[in-house]
Amino acid sequence: MTRSALAALLAALCPVPASAQQDASRPETGRADIVRIMDVLAGIRCEIAPDDIEPTRSGYALHDVLCPDGRYEIVLDDSLQITDRRRQ
Structure with a gap:
């Protein structure tokens, strides 16, 4: 069996954890992007890690x-407009 066929077989038989699937998508x-988001938040006097x-x-x-x-x-949203804001 070739390496690529073996790799394909292992990939099919070994499930990928849901967390890895989410991270990939x-x-x-x-x-x-982080700098732009921080600028948006600074405009409303907020900050985030x-x-x-x-x-x-x-x-x-x-x-x-x-x-x-x-x-x-x-x-x-993708244009950095606030679409929802909920107090914790």
Whole structure:
């Protein structure tokens, strides 16, 4: 059996964990995107740790956003417009 056939067989027989499947389909957040998101949040006097930025298929989910009046979950669309903001 050739290596490529063996690799294909192993890939078919070995399930991939759901977390790995999600990571493969999720877009990456680049440094420029993080800076732009931080600028948007600075405009509303909020801040976030880069690790709390989660890319989605339609934009970004921002977790644990710290604002002067509390902590929020914020959703941005792909043009970085706030589409949802919920206090935690």
